Amino acid sequence: MTEIFILIGFLIITFLLVVAKRITALVRTFRVQAVLLSLYVFYMGFSQRHVELLVVCALILILKAAVIPFVLLRVTRRIKVDEDLGLLVNPQVSLVIALGLAYLSYLFAHSAMSLGKTAELAAFITAITAVCVGFFIMVSRMKALGQIVGLLVMENGIFLAASAIAGGMPFFVEIALFFDIFVFVIILEVFVYKVNRLFTHIDTSRMKELKG
Amino acid sequence: MLIISIILIPVILTVLPMFIGRIRLLGLINASGYLVLLAACGFFFKDYSAKGSPGINLWGWAYIDSLSVFFLLITAIVSFAASVYSIGYICLEVEESKISTRKARAYFQLFNLFSLAMLMVPLLNNLALVWIAIEMTTLISAFLVGFHNVKESIEAAWKYIIICSVGITFALLGIIFFYYTSSKDAGVNSLEWVSVLSRSGAFDPKIVKLALIFIIVGYGTKAGLAPMHNWLPDAHSQALSPISGLLSGVLIKISLYAILRFVMLANLSIGYAYSAKLFILFGLVSIVIASTFIIVQKDLKRLLAYSSVENIGLISLGLGFGPFGGIFAALLQAFNHAVTKALMFFCAGEAVRVYRTNNMNQMQGMIKIMPFTGIAMFLGFFALVGMPPFSIFISKLSILICAFEGGYYLVAAAMLIFIALAFAGLLYHIARVVLRNKPQAMPLQKEPLSLKIALLFLGAFILGFGLIIPKDFLNLLVNCQQLILGR
Numbered sequence: 286m287t288e289i290f291i292l293i294g295f296l297i298i299t300f301l302l303v304v305a306k307r308i309t310a311l312v313r314t315f316r317v318q319a320v321l322l323s324l325y326v327f328y329m330g331f332s333q334r335h336v337e338l339l340v341v342c343a344l345i346l347i348l349k350a351a352v353i354p355f356v357l358l359r360v361t362r363r364i365k366v367d368e369d370l371g372l373l374v375n376p377q378v379s380l381v382i383a384l385g386l387a388y389l390s391y392l393f394a395h396s397a398m399s400l401g402k403t404a405e406l407a408a409f410i411t412a413i414t415a416v417c418v419g420f421f422i423m424v425s426r427m428k429a430l431g432q433i434v435g436l437l438v439m440e441n442g443i444f445l446a447a448s449a450i451a452g453g454m455p456f457f458v459e460i461a462l463f464f465d466i467f468v469f470v471i472i473l474e475v476f477v478y479k480v481n482r483l484f485t486h487i488d489t490s491r492m493k494e495l496k497g
Numbered sequence: 498m499l500i501i502s503i504i505l506i507p508v509i510l511t512v513l514p515m516f517i518g519r520i521r522l523l524g525l526i527n528a529s530g531y532l533v534l535l536a537a538c539g540f541f542f543k544d545y546s547a548k549g550s551p552g553i554n555l556w557g558w559a560y561i562d563s564l565s566v567f568f569l570l571i572t573a574i575v576s577f578a579a580s581v582y583s584i585g586y587i588c589l590e591v592e593e594s595k596i597s598t599r600k601a602r603a604y605f606q607l608f609n610l611f612s613l614a615m616l617m618v619p620l621l622n623n624l625a626l627v628w629i630a631i632e633m634t635t636l637i638s639a640f641l642v643g644f645h646n647v648k649e650s651i652e653a654a655w656k657y658i659i660i661c662s663v664g665i666t667f668a669l670l671g672i673i674f675f676y677y678t679s680s681k682d683a684g685v686n687s688l689e690w691v692s693v694l695s696r697s698g699a700f701d702p703k704i705v706k707l708a709l710i711f712i713i714v715g716y717g718t719k720a721g722l723a724p725m726h727n728w729l730p731d732a733h734s735q736a737l738s739p740i741s742g743l744l745s746g747v748l749i750k751i752s753l754y755a756i757l758r759f760v761m762l763a764n765l766s767i768g769y770a771y772s773a774k775l776f777i778l779f780g781l782v783s784i785v786i787a788s789t790f791i792i793v794q795k796d797l798k799r800l801l802a803y804s805s806v807e808n809i810g811l812i813s814l815g816l817g818f819g820p821f822g823g824i825f826a827a828l829l830q831a832f833n834h835a836v837t838k839a840l841m842f843f844c845a846g847e848a849v850r851v852y853r854t855n856n857m858n859q860m861q862g863m864i865k866i867m868p869f870t871g872i873a874m875f876l877g878f879f880a881l882v883g884m885p886p887f888s889i890f891i892s893k894l895s896i897l898i899c900a901f902e903g904g905y906y907l908v909a910a911a912m913l914i915f916i917a918l919a920f921a922g923l924l925y926h927i928a929r930v931v932l933r934n935k936p937q938a939m940p941l942q943k944e945p946l947s948l949k950i951a952l953l954f955l956g957a958f959i960l961g962f963g964l965i966i967p968k969d970f971l972n973l974l975v976n977c978q979q980l981i982l983g984r
């Protein structure tokens with residue numbers, strides 16, 4: 286039962302992500318999502334007596350709930366542009382779209398996978414919803430930082446899917462993935478600075494030097 | 498031992514620029530390093546064309562079979578050519594003070610890290626680590642795409658990272674589906690290639706089909722398959738020219754390698770027909786979109802980039818005709834395209850340096866200003882569009898024959914029409930750049946020796962493989978075909 290509550294929390298946070306209008310709000314909501322993800326992994330590790338999952342839980346807390354939000358908030362502070370996310374779709378419509386995506390994920394999970402346990406199915410639906418919502422954030426939020434968070438939300442969804450249906454990836458693969466995400470965020474931070482310096486904004490819909 | 502040297506050489510060459518300040522010396526050491534690496538890959542090639550039994554190395558971390566050797570060979574050949582071309586290219590960039598000495602040293606470091614990541618992909622024994630290596634190629638080469646720190650190149654680099662990362666995230670989801678069915682239905686709790694492959698017959702067909710779509714869309718983004726190709730013309734045209742050659746020649750094929758690995762896994766549970774359908778679908782879309790864009794191009798390097806999309810489409814079509822010998826033809830096309838496109842990008846890079854623009858309307862009379870490069874570019878163009886006696890002629894023809902043998906008459910007709918369109922577009926643009934009267938004020942240019950060597954090296958492959966394909970190489974390709982079809 287506990288994991289269902291965690292998953293409901295995760296789902297609600299996923300919906301809150303599309304309502305966020307400002308970069309700082311988006312990053313803070315993302316942080317809460319990461320905490321819930323680590324709680325879920327902790328619960329799985331605890332109930333299955335899996336020590337490796339506990340290590341993964343700690344790593345999620347350190348990396349996704351502390352280091353990455355810190356880096357993203359630091360960028361936001363330093364580049365001193367307005368914090369507006371540049372929404373292509375307003376929050377109300379975004380929320381409706383997110384609900385639609387959740388329903389589609391539900392249909393997808395039912396038809397594609399033959400998952401026995403309710404808890405597994407619920408986790409899988411939540412995970413696919415997070416992947417879809419992350420993708421939606423990437424295409425509908427024009428600020429560079431919004432796109433980074435969108436990608437990280439997708440990755441959170443994939444982590445959830447992995448620990449829900451496959452009982453977590455092999456341990457060293459998870460470690461390697463954490464390393465990859467860390468490098469990814471650091472390199473994108475560098476590029477956000479470069480974009481900001483050259484274009485004096487980080488609005489990707491206004492980057493139009495290359496055509497055809 | 499060989500495998501350690503293949504990994505160690507780029508690592509050493511990455512560290513070296515910290516201690517050596519002279520750019521020309523650095524470039525020379527770099528190129529000779531890649532010559533040794535090429536020799537090492539040559540030894541592998543000799544081993545595997547003869548026996549072809551896979552080997553596990555480095556305490557289970559590395560896995561080598563004919564397919565890995567084939568892709569290693571492509572990577573080693575084009576990287577060597579690019580490292581030779583880099584000597585003259587970077588020296589001139591420094592002399593014309595487009596980049597500082599410090600940046601030139603950073604260039605050699607990034608070049609080696611990039612090659613290292615690409616060399617790791619065919620070597621690694623673990624499917625998730627292959628995924629990470631491919632993600633690393635994106636992250637490292639993004640710096641080489643945005644190297645000049647101007648608006649266009651940074652925009653291209655940003656698009657490149659974001660679109661490819663999204664694509665590859667979908668591929669990760671595909672990997673997780675594979676892992677799910679392998680742990681649930683086949684009882685393998687690992688992503689190690691050997692153990693997964695041995696039990697892949699027990700996979701759940703429904704989930705494998707689903708996973709394969711994610712894999713082909715995901716890695717296909719990186720491979721430049723349309724409609725996920727939007728980043729490719731930007732990144733390949735904005736990158737430094739030696740790197741453009743590597744991106745177009747090698748990187749898109751490396752992603753294809755990752756797709757092929759999963760196709761091999763899927764074979765035992767769902768057969769090849771399903772993958773073939775997906776390959777034909779994406780291949781057709783790619784050649785249609787690419788040939789249309791080739792006609793309206795103004796930018797020389799973008800033109801070549803779109804031609805890469807067309808060629809990856811052709812390769813994908815060839816893979817789609819797999820059961821009729823298409824895999825053989827597709828891999829041959831992949832090899833031929835790699836060397837030819839690298840040659841074209843090196844020539845284009847020299848043209849861009851001399852004319853100081855990418856716009857083809859302002860590039861004229863290349864053959865009079867730079868006779869060697871101009872002729873190389875014109876011959877390279879004939880090779881690229883598939884004229885005899887050059888190598889692409891043979892591979893394109895084989896793909897077409899496979900299409901007819903498989904009874905895909907409509908697909909073959911569409912293929913012919915769009916190849917012809919791309920031919921017309923390329924002919925119009927390249928002939929204008931090379932042959933028209935040169936601008937009055939332009940003197941005869943001195944062409945760097947390193948460029949000439951790189952062009953001759955690649956040209957030898959283009960002409961040589963067009964006249965006669967070595968028997969060992971044919972053996973290797975046949976081995977690869979058998980591996981992929983699982984026979």
